[in-house]
Every structure is written in C-alpha cells, then in structure tokens.
Amino acid sequence: MSYRLFTLSALTLALLSAAAQAQATGQADDSTQLDTVTVQSSADASASGLSRPHAGGQVAEGGQVGLLGTQAMMDTPFSFIDYTELLIKDQQAASVGEVLLNDPAVRVARGFGNYQQVYLVRGLPVFSDDMTYNGLYGLLPRQYLASEFIERVQVLRGANTFLKGAAPGGSGLGGAVNVVPKRAPNEDMNQVTLGAQTGVQGHAATDLARRSEDGRYGIRINAARRDGDSAIDGESSELSMAHIGVDFRDEALRVSADLGFQDHRIDGGQPNITIDGPLPIPRTPDATTSIGQSWTFSDARDLFGTLRTEYDFRDNVTGWAAFGARTSEEAGVFANPTVNAANGDYTARRFDNTREDTVLTGEAGLRVGFNTGDISHRVSVSAASFELQSKNAFALSAAGSVTGNIYAPADVPPPVPNAFPTGGDLNNPLTTIKTRVHSLALVDQMSLLNERLLITLGARYQQLNDDSYASDTGARLASASYDDSAITPSVGVLYKLTPSLSAYANYIEGLQKGQRAPATTPGGDTVANAGEALAPYRTKQTEIGLKFERDTLGGSVSLYRSRKPIAALDGNDVFAVQDHQENGGLELMAYGLLTPDLSVLGGVSYLDADVSGNTAIGSPRTQANFNMEYRLPQFMDLALDGRVIHTSTQFADAANQQQLDAWTRLDLGARYTLPVGDAALLTLRGRLENVTGEDYWASAGGFPDAGYLTVGAPRTWLLSATLDF
Template sequence: MYYDEHICAPRVRSVVTVSLTYPSELPPMPTPYFKLSALSLALTALAPLAHAQTSAQDEPASAIELPTTVVSASADASAEGLPAPYAGGQVASGGRIGILGNKDYMETPFALTSYTEMLIEDQQAASVGEVLINDPAVRVARGFGNFQQVYLVRGLPIFSDDMSYNGLFGLLPRQYLGTEFIERVEVLRGANAFLYGAAPGGSGLGGAINIVPKRAPNQPLSQVTAGVRSGGQAYVAGDFARRSEDDRFGLRLNMARRDGDTAVDGESTELDVVALGADFREGNMRVSADVGYQDHRLDGSQPNITIAPGLDIPSAPDASESIAQPWTYSSARDTFGTLRAEYDFRDNLTGWIAGGLRNGEESGDFANPTLINAAGDTNAYRFNNVREDEVKTGEAGVRGNFATGSVGHTVTLSAAVFSSESRNAFGFSDFAGFGSNLYAPTDVAAPPTTAFIGGSFDSPLVTEEVDTRSVALADTLALMDDRLLVTLGARHQNIETHSYDATSGAETAEYSESAVTPIAGIVYQINPEFSAYANYIEGLVKGDVANAGSGQPPLNNEGEVLEPYKTRQSEIGLKYDGGRFGGSVGVFQSRKPIGGVENNTYKIVDHQENRGLELSAFGQPVSGLSLLGGISLLDADVDGNEAIGSPTTQANLGVDWMVPGVNGLALDARAIYTSEQYADLANTQEVPSWTRFDLGARYTTFINDAQQVTLRARVENVADRDYWASAGGYPGSGYLTVGAPRTLIVSTTLDF
C-alpha cells in the first residue's frame, strides 16, 4: 500500500504491495458483479457488496501467513506494472516511452513527466487541460473554430484527438477528456515519431501525451465524491473496484456527472462519463481491457477571438461574463474500447498485441468574433456542423533480452496500424456577419446557415479517410555494467489520406507517402543520483498537396504531393534523483519545415527554429512539504521573428504543505506565469504576460475509525485577473482565448 504523508493515512493505488492471509481452506472464487446503468443504481448495487466484504474481513478465521506479494495490475498488461509514485505522490518515477515501454525517468534519454491520480484528485482537476497546466512546458489552447482542447508543448500544438490511450492513437474523445477514469497523464516533451508513430491528426511535433486508465487495486474500493463549482455546477462521481480472492482478476468502474452553470455568466456545461477497466493474469499471460463512454456538452462558452491585422491587442474582457451568443453550443458523444494482451514466451522474450475502437458523434453551432477596431467592435458569422468518426487501431510487438559478451541488448520490434473514417456536414451564414462588442456584447437571433452548405446534416457523407502503417525496430545496449545505455532504432511510416466533397462525395485530394524516422539516445549514470542524457529524434506529419485554392491561378506544381514533413530535434540534459527530491535540466533545438508558395510553386519555403531550456523539480525535499514546478525558456524563431503563440518564458511553482500539529490537514498553493507572446508572425500584435495564483486546502479524517472522508476546497485565479490565456492553437492562426475567472471548487469524498 502507498501511504500519503500529507494525511498520515493509507491511500489505495493501483500498484501496491500487501501481505496476503488466506484461510486454511479456500472458498470458491466469488463472481464480481457490477450493475452498469444510471449512477444512482450503481451506487445502490455496490454499497451492500462493500459492506459484505468489510463484514467478512472482520470474521475470525484459521489462517496461514504467506510471504509478501506484489500485485501489479497495469493498464498496459505488463509484468512490471506502472512505475511507482515518487515521494509526495504527485508525479511517478517513470512512465511509458512509446514502444520502449515503461521506464524509470533516470534511465530514459527523454524529458518525461507522469502526473498521478493523486494529483488529479487533490487539485480537483476536471479535464486533461487542468492537469497539464502544472507543466511549465505546456499551456492549454483551443481548436480552430471550435472548443477542442489543444495542448501547446514547446510552443507546438498537440490536438486532443492526437493523445494516445495506452499507446494507441485516436481512441479518446476528440474535443475534451474528463479525468475520472485516468490513472496517469504522461507528457513526453519533444519530437517522438519513432516512439509513437506519426500522430494521425497531424500534430504532436513538440511532444506526446499518453493517458493511462485506472486498474483495480488490491483492497476493495468503494468511493463516492460530490461537489460544486462556482456558478452552481454540481458534480457527483463513483469509483468502485474489486479483485478476485486469488488476485488474478480485477474490475474497476468509474462514473461521473457534471451539470450546471460555470463561473462565467451565461456559460453552462454538462458531462457524463462511464468507464470500466478489467485485468486478468494467468501464468505467463496478462490481459487488460477498457470500455468507456463520454457525453459532453457546452452552451454559451467563451469563443475564440481573432484580432484584425493592424490592431493592437486589446485588454481582455471581463472573464466572468460570456461574450458568446446564447445559441452557440458544442456536443460530443464518444464510445471507445481497448483490449491488450502480453505473453512471456520465455524469461527473456515477451510479445504483445493490442487493439481499439472508437465511435464519435459531434454537433455544434459556433460564432467566433473578429475584433475590427480599437473600440472593441466585433464581427462574426454563424457556422454549424455535424461530424461522425469511426476509428480502428492496433499494434503488435515483441521484446527480447540477451547479451553479446559484456554488452546487454533489449531489442524491440513493433508494428502499428491506424484507420479512421470521418463524415461531415456544415453550413455557414452570410459572411457579411453580424456585429457586437467585446466589452458590451449584444445578443442576436441565430442567422440561417444558408449562404454556404456542405452535405446533409441528417446523412453526412464521408469527407476524410486516414490510414497509417508503421514498423519500428530498436535496440537498447547496456554497457559498463549497465551504467551506459544506448538506444538505436528506426521506424518506417506510411501515411495515406483521402479527402472527399461533403456534398457530392467526389474525391478532392489524395495523399500517400512514406518516410523513415531514426532515433539515437544515450543515458550515462554518473552516480546513483545523477544521469546525463542526449538524444536525436524526429517528428513526422504528412506533407502538403500543392493547391492554389478556389479562384486562384494554378500553381506550376498543382496537385503535387510533398514528402512528409520532418522535424529534427537534438537534446542534452542532466537528471537528478535524491530519493525524495528529483528534477532535470535540459537544452534542445528543433527545426520544423514550413510550406508556402514561391515563384508560383508550392514547396518548403522556410523553417521554424526552436531552441529552449527546461528545468523541472518535484518530490518531497522535507517531510510534509511537496514541491512541483519548473521553468521553460523558448526561442521559436521564424526569419528573425517569434512564432505565433510561443512565449519565451513559462514558469510554474506548486507547494503542498501538511500542517504540523493538525493531523489530516494540508494546504497547497500554485503560481503559473506565462510571458508575452505574439498573435501574428510579423510580431506587431503582442499579447501581454499573465500570472495566475491558485490556493487549496483539504482535510482527511475517519468516521467510526473506518470510513475515510476527505474535504477539499480550492480557489483558482485567486486575484480574479482578466487575461488572454493563449494565442493560436492551430498552425498559422493567432486567435485568442480568455482565461477563466476566479473559480471556487468544493468537494467531499467518502470511502466506505
């Protein structure tokens, strides 16, 4: 069991060590049963089961003591399970490095942070974006023209539909992801085409995000949380888990509902989440599976705001008042599932296979305004759409260990496939638009979307197909008594896409190209506390197809398919692990191609040069005091100018303090700083810097010496500052998003 020093009380985690006591005669294994319907029915069904198990544990029994047993029920079906939480419990001691599997962070030549379930719970983080705001190299933006969460890592976007789920792309909800079923949020900073393959959505050049689902811990878990946010938004969630008596089989069920207004007047959200995770092990075989459903709706949410060329960036509007039209909304429903199996053919040879499916349905009405003068006047038009996605993906691989003389080898061979089909229909209102004002918004009736229509909303046609295939081979060589680790490898990637007209279904574009992306990484253990690392790795997205566009004269190479764009990155750094306190410092540079027209020919016309320094720190340097934070310095250069949405400085500092003399009481504080950034490539529109302060408290106690109760309260943006939280989020676009106002979050968690 993992013990949280914040409260001096046990907190169940998915990877635990326990002493098992068995009766002299084992009874038949009970059949786990979960009733999966409405939340209230599930709570009612599981509560008696929890009471029954508690009563059974209280009964005396003739028993024999067995040795301590480690149960590592992991989401990726690996024998080792998840890397253990680091001191303080906010981050883990390692995480998934793509096809190389789970690694201790001191043994990998990459910058990786894995945020834990404990951090998510204690900060009451509702989305992946609210977790990643803890990372100094990450900021959260919006999608182009919609409310999709986008994560800017090292100044480059990762679309939320390019996150991976246990290493598989495209399975998670495309717009937004709740945190209720998440065990870990793993962030790898830097290019990663070899490790994960090319992201099918065309992002991820600056990093990769992998989501790890929850698994059943050793002890029975019955937990209910209820809470409220500013504006009156109510929240209720349930987390239930059971393992069979022999620990071979486990189930974990998570359910949640959010509903109500937010801290922004005129904005409301609704979220339903249900996820079931299972794991099974028998002999040399391990299997894990997940199925999930999420229904998310936003009404009247703050829109993206574009500043017309030639205007200075205005002051941010009052964040507590929505400037959105009341008829704007976004709705997304996703059903997804995965199955993964791992088998040990020999002690030194393991194979795995995994697959997943997702079905998504979206609809939305949007009106993102453009500021047209210094007085705050805006112009907007209406855009509505429907979208349906079907995704199939899978991978298979084998990993073996052997030695040649004094050199150890860990060889990994992996193959992956991805296939998606998207159906779309859309409509635009008159592009002359309607007026409003940034500081005094005016509601208008929804204009008809008859000016330009694409497809049928009742029966949308296929508009895009994406297929990727890849094969990767790597060898990690261990030399000098394992103090020097050298990883060499390459991935051959094929990217194929087809685009179709939404109205006629006729093919409008086709792309099919392949590329090889290599990797070279070195880790040298200087002593038990310090490791030095270096890497060369590439990012990969599909190249453009030369197309002049409607109404423009044809290009000299009209229709030519450009080779996939490669981002080349090199990085060196130093990592520290003092047992209770750790961190790293690294410097990197990368070079990303930019396509454009030159001499009436579409080709690579420029490059974005990124150079940066990152410093991170985490752990518990003294008992009862946990730290989490760092600083990111970035120079994102395009012909002497800073790239859009790339602040030169980002810094975070989080402190979590167990109050001496008051058992169970902890206080936390967090500061987030983002320096100036630009909303245009000419660097004439400077977005001001911003700093946000958050405060929190929690108190854990016990009822009847058995049932644990945790009370949490948190205030984010304590100073209630109005600020522009991000610029851009889509390559070449510099639209702005408004930061959230002061928000109070209160919740109670009961373990019974």
C-alpha cells in the same frame, strides 16, 4: 499496403523469436535471462506494472515511453513526466487540460473555431484527438476528456515519431500526451464524491474496485455526472461518463480491457476571438461573462474500448498485442468573433457542423533480451495501424451576419445558415475523410559498463495516407488526397554519472504529411508545380540533459533544438520547403519533498521559437509553474497548497505586431481528512483558482498559422467531499 506491412512485421517477429530461443538454448549462462519481475496489475498489461509514485505522490518514477514500454525516468534518454491520480484528485482537476496546468513546458489552448482542448508542448500543438490512450492513437474523445477516466497523465516532451508513431492528426511535433486508464488496486475501493463550483455547477462521482482473493482478476468502475452553470455568466455545461476497466494477471499472461462512454455538452461557451490584422491586441474583456451567443453549443458523444494482452514466451521473450475502437457523434453551432475596431466591435458568422467518426487502431510487438559478450540487448519490434473514417457536414450564414462588442456582450437572433458554400446534409453527413497510418518499428536498447551506459538505436517506417471526399456528393477528391512514406531514425544515449544523476542526449524526429502545392499564387498566376504533394515533413530534434533523483527529491534540466519545415512559393512560383521554424529551449523541473511536510512540483521553460527572425505565433519566451503543498505538523490531517502560473508575452501574428501581455495566476487550496466511524474516511477539499480575479488572454493560436485568442478562466471556487468506505 497495410497487409504487406503486417506480413513483414510477422516475419520479423518470428525471426526475432527464433533467434532469441536459439540464444537461450545455446548459452547456459543465466545472465542471458531477463531479471524476474513481480507481476502487478497495470493498464498496459505489462509485467512491470504501474510505475511507483515518487516521494510526495504527485508524479511517478517512470512511465510508458511508446515502443520502449514502461521505463524508469532515470534510465530513459528522453524527457517525460507522469502526473498521478493523487494530484488530479487533490487539485480537483476536471480534465486533461487542467492537469497540464502543472507543467512548465505545456500551455493549454483551443481548437480552431471550437472548444477542443489543444496542448502546446515546447511551442507546438498536440490536438486532443492526437493524444494516446494506453499508447494507442485516436481512441479518446476529440474535444475534451474528463479526469474521472485517468490514472496517469504522461507528458513526453519533444519529437516522438520513432517512439509512438506519427500522430494521425498531424500534430505532436513538440511532444505527446498519453492517458493511462484506471485499474483495480490491490485493496478493494468504495469511493463516492460530491462537489460544486462557482456558478452552482454540481458534480457527483463514484469509484469502485474489486480484486479476486488470489489477486489475478480485477475490475474497476467509474461513473460521473457534472451539470450546471460555470463560473462564466451565460455559459453552462453538462457531462456524463462511465468507464469499466478489467485486468487479469498470471505468471506468464497479462490481459487488460477498457470500455468508456462520455457525453459532453457546452452551451453559450466562451468563444475564441480573432483580432483583425491591423489592430493591436485590445484589453481582455471581463472573464466572468461569456461573449458567446446563447444559441451556440457543442455536443459530443463518444464510445470507445481497448483490449491489450502481453505474454511471456520465455523468460527473455515477451510479445504483446492491443486493439482499440471508437465511435463518436458531434454537433455544434458556433459564432466566433473577429474584432475589427479598437472599441471592441466584432463581426461573426454562424457555423453549424456535424461529425461522425469511426476509428480502428492496434499494435503488435515482440521484445527479446539477450547478451553479446559484455553487452546486454533489449530488442523490440512493433507494427501499428490506425484507420479513421470521418463523416462531416457544415452550413454557414452570411459573413458579418452576427455583430456585437466584446466589452458589452448581447444576444442577437440566430441568422439562417444558408450562405454559399454548402457542406452536405447536417442530418446525414457523408464520408469526407479516410485516414490510414501504418508503421513498423525496430529498436535495440543496449546496456554496457555494468548498466551505467545505455544506448538506444532504432527507426520507424511510416506510411501516411489521406483520402478526401466532397461533403455534398461524396466524390473522392484526388487533388486533396495524400499517400507517402518515410523512415524516421533515432538514437539516444544515457550515462549514469552516479546512481542518482544521469546525463543523456538524443536525436529524434517528428513526422507529418507534406502540403499540396496550390493551383495559383496570391496574384492569380499558375503555380509551377500545382497539385504536387510534397514529401512528408520531418521535424528534427536534438536534446541533451541531466536527470536527478535522490531520496525524496527529483528533477531534470533539458536543452533542445528542433527544426520544423515551412513550405512556400519561391521566386519561380514553385511550391516547396523554403524555411524552417527553429525552436530552441531550456527546461528546468523539480518535484518531491523538500521536507517531510513540504512537497514541491514545478519548473521553468525558456523557449526561442524563430521563424525568419520573428517569434512564432503563440510561443511565450518564458513559462513558469510552481506548486507547494504543506502539511501542518500540528494538524497532520490538514494540508494547504498553492500554485503560481506565469506566462510571458507572446504574439498572435507572424509579423509580431500583435503582442499579448504577460500574465500570472495564483491558485490556493486546502484539504482536510477525518475518520467517519470505524471504517470510513472523509476528505474535504476546497480550492480558489485565479485568486486575484485577473482578466488575461491565456493563449494565442493552437492551430498552425492561426492567431485567435482565448480568454483565461475567471476566479473560480471549487468544493468537494470524498467518502472512502
């Protein structure tokens, strides 16, 4: 089917190219040509290059919007924001999750039973392996991504299958996260950073860049090492990473490529904690001490690369193609507690896991600009493909073989993982999953009324295919495999009320594979449609909003509603979609400079996530983030910053009987820059996070229908020195 899909896409590309050339030949009016764009280096090999930072430098004026390419925020009928490398450096953020602590629509949670970062956007999860890297799915390390790889972190709020394709892991229904890799700037770069944090964990990093004299060739190399104990007693981690990014730019051709390596290990990490159903949520344990057993660990090693090219066939015809691949090896031993007594006593079982992934992914497309009367068109067609082969094996100890108390952590000997069922050979895992996701998308962006009215119309045809195999024999499990397709349309309208104020509205859908009907009911009866695979689930979203950018200040307000299907058994024991999770919300965002010396970044999100009259697991009603940075007029080389993060109460169970307390966290930082000799600059940064040392439950869930809890980070100091020479 993927062959037919790409054949169809190639024919469509050819027809569009021919139509565009006929349009250009048949009309002498220069208005049919796209505006000339100054070529710049960029990670996505686009002529428009990287969007400029907005005043204050913490966010950008635009970014990649999937199929639409790089767009200005004020010209796009969707809600998104781009966080810059400057913000990452000044806050000493070590990972994507730490960058997203600045976003009021996002909260960072954990994967199911492991240390994977999960990002809850508008109350719905984005798994870290469902992030995109320069627009391509599946290339980034599954568990954790170091910030040294990152030029920009882009957050697209809302359903996005039309724009980016369905996320292979089935998440991304409430938003998407895209990582933009680093590229050589126009000036040479020589940068070395040394740092340390609570627990005497040290790190060192280097960032080097060169560009040829004519500016056409660029290379940027990053390497970093982190090692040592964390701020949590009993927890340690180490990370090694390296990245090389190269690019070439010419009048009509642009090429970029990346090669990245990351090895990340956690020992004795703070685990996820489940509270047994009848119990209320207990007080949070001491965040400075790990509840995890010393013999637990997670180790992940990833190698990934991409190649992307863009070519201007004519002034109004541009084609692009991209390819990426990743190989990874993971191993871990976990023992996540389930608290079953009010005094904090818990039981757990040892869980060993190994995983090996191979990912191949790519896309190709064509973009054509032309006019019909007074209407300007920007038509894009794109075909995308993703293939994953995953090998897995696991082993378990007996249930309850690990015991302890979350308020008095103590090591116990590791039990033998020999309980039934077994899951293959840990030293030689077999293929258990093959995932294939293919799509073909078409969009027309129309401009009317002297470019004041912008209309986006499009749709994506999506194929979803999963094959599952037994971990002990490798036999294909037909009853657990999936193959279906769907078309997801979208429409967006944006009207520029003034040059600095835009109103917008959109309809867009999210897509994930449907569930398969179980064999029996909880009571043991046979399900009427046992084994039937349901059609792909569509999460339907509508949104309206206002965007504002003037001089040094920008912001937005968004009002949205989405409906996510929920399948269950009806009164006749038929498994089908019976209900919906209704998410409605209001988001306010502001960024930029209030004064020449005072920058702001933050906002507030109000969320109503309803399931049959109850609030969905892990969906706080209110989330607020507020950052301020102040440059002292008397000492312009000194900057002080502060950040407040607030999360209201949330629930850990579907019946809303287990409620987490609201929490508020304060972070403070300072930065001082001074010259060293005639040609070097030293930047000293200091930061204290969770200043008041609050113990709090940071999140509930992160995986559908699961309400496990994550302990918030303790008080942590961070120091670093960066030398530019």
